[in-house]
Amino acid sequence: MAVVTIDLAKCINCSWCRRVCPTETIRYFSTGHRTHVVDRDGCIDCGICVKVCPIDCIHPEAYDVPPPQLEAARERARAYAANQRRLKLDREALVARTLAKIAGGAADA
Ligand code: SF4
Ligand code: SF4
Structure with a gap:
């Protein structure tokens, strides 16, 4: 299985990769730097x-993740x-409630 490695000589530490990683496996400051x-x-x-990195400094690396770690x-x-889906539904419900409130206010005017 291929995993990724970051070219630290090029990385600008924008954190985009860390924020989108669904397994939270991109660490910051873990090397003390x-x-x-x-x-x-x-x-x-x-x-x-790889797709979000603005300077293309994340590259595949051949490595087999041990099965227990991979399953985790x-x-x-x-x-x-699941959490992202829940947040999306919450946002949609908030928008619907707000629009209904605005429409209700317009009808009362
Ligand atoms: S986003 Fe995270 S899990 Fe996905 S390829 Fe990058 S490091 Fe691996
Ligand atoms: S997205 Fe790219 S440049 Fe930004 S912190 Fe990650 S590896 Fe570095």
């Missing part, structure tokens, strides 16, 4: 970080996806 690094045993090879990472990704 202001850098982003991937804990490869937590990577499910989804490729999202997949479980974190499933929980992340």
Whole structure:
């Protein structure tokens, strides 16, 4: 399985990759320096970080994640996806309530 590695010589530490990683396996300051690094045993090879990196400094690396760690990472990704779905539904409900309130206020005027 391919996982990713970050070219630290190019990385500008924007944190975009860390914020979108569904398994939270991209760490910051873990080396004691202001850098982003991937804990490869937590990577499910989804490729999202590669797509968001503004300077293309994240690259595939051949590595087989041990099965127990891989399953744990997949479980974190499933929980992340469920949480994102819940947040989306909450946002949509808030928008619907706000629009209904505005429409109600317009009808009363
Ligand atoms: S490929 Fe996916 S799981 Fe792996 S570090 Fe990037 S965003 Fe995280
Ligand atoms: S998205 Fe790219 S430049 Fe930004 S912190 Fe991650 S690896 Fe570094």
